[in-house]
Amino acid sequence: MFSIAATAIAHPNIAFIKYWGNRDPLLRLPSTGSISMNLDGLITRATVAFDRSLEQDILIQDGNEVPGPPLERVSQFLDVLRAMSGLSSRARVHSESNFPAGSGIASSAAAFAALALAGSRAAGLELTERELSRLARRGSGSACRSVPGGFVEWRAGEDDASSYAASIAPPDHWDIVDCIAVVSRAPKSTGSTEGHALADNSPLQAARIAGADRRLAICRRAILERDFQAFREVVELDSNLMHAVMMTSQPPLLYWLPATIAVVRAVIAMRGEGLDACYTIDAGPNVHVLCPASLAAEVACRLLEVEGVEEALTARPGGPARLVEE
Ligand code: PMV
Numbered sequence: 001m002f003s004i005a006a007t008a009i010a011h012p013n014i015a016f017i018k019y020w021g022n023r024d025p026l027l028r029l030p031s032t033g034s035i036s037m038n039l040d041g042l043i044t045r046a047t048v049a050f051d052r053s054l055e056q057d058i059l060i061q062d063g064n065e066v067p068g069p070p071l072e073r074v075s076q077f078l079d080v081l082r083a084m085s086g087l088s089s090r091a092r093v094h095s096e097s098n099f100p101a102g103s104g105i106a107s108s109a110a111a112f113a114a115l116a117l118a119g120s121r122a123a124g125l126e127l128t129e130r131e132l133s134r135l136a137r138r139g140s141g142s143a144c145r146s147v148p149g150g151f152v153e154w155r156a157g158e159d160d161a162s163s164y165a166a167s168i169a170p171p172d173h174w175d176i177v178d179c180i181a182v183v184s185r186a187p188k189s190t191g192s193t194e195g196h197a198l199a200d201n202s203p204l205q206a207a208r209i210a211g212a213d214r215r216l217a218i219c220r221r222a223i224l225e226r227d228f229q230a231f232r233e234v235v236e237l238d239s240n241l242m243h244a245v246m247m248t249s250q251p252p253l254l255y256w257l258p259a260t261i262a263v264v265r266a267v268i269a270m271r272g273e274g275l276d277a278c279y280t281i282d283a284g285p286n287v288h289v290l291c292p293a294s295l296a297a298e299v300a301c302r303l304l305e306v307e308g309v310e311e312a313l314t315a316r317p318g319g320p321a322r323l324v325e326e
Helices: 068-085 107-122 129-139 141-146 192-199 205-210 212-224 228-247 258-272 293-304
Strands: 005-010 013-017 022-024 034-038 044-051 058-061 090-097 151-155 164-169 176-182 278-280 287-292 311-315 322-324
Touching: 005 107, 013 141, 013 212, 013 228, 013 278, 013 287, 022 192, 034 141, 034 212, 044 107, 058 068, 068 090, 068 107, 068 129, 090 107, 107 129, 107 141, 107 322, 129 141, 129 164, 141 151, 141 164, 151 212, 164 212, 176 293, 192 228, 205 212, 205 228, 212 228, 228 278, 228 287, 258 278, 258 287, 258 293, 287 293, 293 311
Parallel strands: 058 090
Antiparallel strands: 005 044, 005 322, 013 034, 034 151, 044 090, 151 164, 176 287, 176 311, 278 287
């Protein structure tokens, strides 16, 4: 049956091996592959309704109509869908999240993964997981990793058809937890789309790219063998490398706040006391602290003691993007 409206949910993801920089910014073909884990409990729910009576697309985010650049980005994404489906109607998009947007908790990943699934279904398309991942990538690169479930790898690929993400292990494969130390809920000043465009200006980006396949292989193996020690070393290295590139771009990007460093130091101190945890930071000041699930309650308590930490959210590995009944 041809359906004109559909709703889907998707989880954000935390990258263990980061995506930073594009070979093709329009198609969002990345300079390197990346690996992430979906975050259970954190959810974006998107409803897309195509409506012939609309003169333009409408975006309603967390109950408020949003004009300007966010609407333009959603409209461009809907244009990709319209070209795929032959539909010409404009759409009304409702998007709601239960976590802070734009502050390094991959809000665009969950939003475009949910939008790809809801939008394609509303447009009458039945896409495979791979096709959905490719479509989500056009909205936000990291969104392609929120389409499959659990632990996910995005192979950089050569072109639009070969650049998509797939699960490397299901959510129940490894009981690790992401304890997110929220130090700011303010939207970041430089979004990741702008940030990717600066990556190649950094003299360090070439070295980061040259070592990416090695780090991807170490991380993939560490996940498959549940080897937390190898995992934490490569995760921290990869995050530090990405932030070194950000800080040495022209103009430089510095996403950290004093509390970001305080959390990193607290994680290093915890490790010294035998609490096995590691940190990773996306394009924002909040710190994702990864640890075995058995340590998560203690790690979260310790994070809340750090000056500047407003909240500690915890998330286990999450499932794939999925359709929901309205
Ligand atoms: O998908 P984007 O354009 O929001 O880029 C995401 C970039 C990082 O979150 C910093 C790294 C990643 O791989 O998720």
